[in-house]
Amino acid sequence: MVYYRQFPGIWRALTEAALRKGDVVIATARNPKSLAGLVETYRDRIYPLALDVSDKSAVSQAVEEAKSRYGCLDVNRIID
Known part of the structure; x- marks a missing residue:
């Protein structure tokens, strides 16, 4: 999961690098429309989710949705 916040340029670059490598990325943002490009x-290699990390229940829900969609999460690659 990648969450865009204080330094969106850095997170976007990391996300794009992972996608170019062939990884599937669950990208979260307060406004997932910002991920449209x-x-x-x-x-099909990027799954955008709306997420406000200050809302603990929303974080849990996002993790569960990601696990439901993909079966598991690669914990070594969760950023932030």
């Missing part, structure tokens, strides 16, 4: 380019 990545979704258009990488289609």
Whole structure:
């Protein structure tokens, strides 16, 4: 999961690097519409989720949704 916050340029660059490598990325943002360009380019390898990390129940829900969709999460690659 990648969450865009204080330094969106850095997170976007990391996300794009992972996608170019062939990884599947669950990208979270307060406004997932901000990820539209990545979704258009990488289609089925990026899954955008709305998330406000200050809302603990929303964080739990996002993790559960990601696990439900992909079966598991690669904990070594969760950023932030």
